[in-house]
Amino acid sequence: MPALALLLQLFAVAAYAGTAALGLRERRQGQTRTSRRLVLCGLLAVNLHAAGYLLKGWGLSGPELHFFAALSLVALGMAVVTLGDGLLRRVNALHVAVMPLAALAVLPHALLPAGAPISLGWQIQLHAWLALLAYAVISVAAVLALMLWLQERSLRQRRLQSSLQGMPPLVQVESLLFRFLAAGFGLLSLALLSGVVFVEDLLGQHLAHKTVLSLLAWAVLAALLFGRHRFGWRGRRAVRLTLLAMALLLLAFFGSKFVLELLLQRA
Numbered sequence: 349m350p351a352l353a354l355l356l357q358l359f360a361v362a363a364y365a366g367t368a369a370l371g372l373r374e375r376r377q378g379q380t381r382t383s384r385r386l387v388l389c390g391l392l393a394v395n396l397h398a399a400g401y402l403l404k405g406w407g408l409s410g411p412e413l414h415f416f417a418a419l420s421l422v423a424l425g426m427a428v429v430t431l432g433d434g435l436l437r438r439v440n441a442l443h444v445a446v447m448p449l450a451a452l453a454v455l456p457h458a459l460l461p462a463g464a465p466i467s468l469g470w471q472i473q474l475h476a477w478l479a480l481l482a483y484a485v486i487s488v489a490a491v492l493a494l495m496l497w498l499q500e501r502s503l504r505q506r507r508l509q510s511s512l513q514g515m516p517p518l519v520q521v522e523s524l525l526f527r528f529l530a531a532g533f534g535l536l537s538l539a540l541l542s543g544v545v546f547v548e549d550l551l552g553q554h555l556a557h558k559t560v561l562s563l564l565a566w567a568v569l570a571a572l573l574f575g576r577h578r579f580g581w582r583g584r585r586a587v588r589l590t591l592l593a594m595a596l597l598l599l600a601f602f603g604s605k606f607v608l609e610l611l612l613q614r615a
Contacts, residue, residue, distance in 0.1 A: 350404065357400035357458035363393035364427070364451035371443040382434040386443060390431045393447070397424050397454055404457070413476060416456040419602065423453030425484025426491075433488075433524070441516060442524075445491045471546035478542055479562075482535035483597055486569075486590075489528035493590040496521050500583060522586070526576055529590065533569045536597075540566060561600035568593040 367389040374383060401420060405412045413421075427450040430442050499518045516524075540562060572589040575581035581589075 353400050353403035354458055355400075356396050356403060357454050360393050360396035360400055361451045361454050361458070363389060363396055364447045364454070367393055368444050368447040368451075371440045371447070374440050375444060379440065382440040382443070386440060387431065387434060390427065390434070390443060390447065393450070394424060394427050394431065397427070397450070400454075400458065415602065416460055418480065419453050420457035421480050422484050422487060423450040425481055426450060426487050429485055429488050429528075441495065442488070442491065445495065446488060449491075469546075471542070475539060475542040475546055478535055478539035479601065482532055482539050483601060485528055485535055486532035486565075486594055486597060489525055489532055489590055490594040492521060492525040492528060493587045496525060497584070497587045500587075522582060525586065525590065526573070529569060530573060533566070533573060536562070536566055536569065558600045561596050561603075565593045565596035565600065568596065 367386060370383070370386045370389055374386065397420070401412070401417070401424065405417075426446050430446045434440065434443060496518065499521060503518070543559070568589055572581065572586060572593070576586070
């Protein structure tokens with residue numbers, strides 16, 4: 349079973365890389381809409397990824413949520429969200445950026461031994477899944493923010509970089525960014541609310557810094573979405589605030605896991 353899980357995850361890496369390569373070739377050919385074969389390749393990648401994750405944790409008493417397993421799950425969520433958006437809006441540029449990240453996130457979980465399972469009640473599992481999905485959606489928003497920044501910088505310099513050829517119009521990228529931010533904000537709100545309701549000691553159990561940083565990220569996103577609605581915030585301000593929120597969330601979840609699970613255990 350571990351060997352099969354490893355094989356599936358390695359195939360997922362190859363499929364993610366193939367999806368990104370297809371998207372890049374389509375962009376260079378001037379296509380901005382996602383092709384059917386790009387979607388099929390992406391679907392193959394996420395299914396292999398999910399199957400590999402499930403098989404690796406098969407027989408454990410709870411889900412694998414250690415550092416690299418959680419990173420793999422967030423990457424899977426990013427890939428699924430990207431594919432869903434590709435089906436709805438047919439924008440292939442996002443696949444070129446997200447799929448290589450997903451491939452890189454699969455490898456450590458595939459190559460390292462399975463971590464100790466975590467026994468969690470359904471309430472805490474619901475909180476964890478909401479948080480992971482929120483991180484995935486906001487991570488895709490951060491990728492879009494970087495794409496928006498590169499496009500704006502190119503326009504200010506009055507030259508189109510080769511890496512930006514085939515990109516959708518700047519207005520479309522910006523609109524997509526705020527759609528993802530709104531969805532991520534809603535999911536993060538639900539994750540925080542479920543934490544308040546279901547987690548007994550939210551400021552204990554090594555959760556205090558995670559809670560504070562997540563609330564700060566929530567506040568940054570709330571301010572950005574309000575500023576967009578009320579004052580028309582856009583451009584560099586939107587990029588900076590999106591990346592700030594993403595950085596806070598990375599510190600809240602993966603930063604704490606990195607310290608507790610990787611650094612302190614080796615000390």
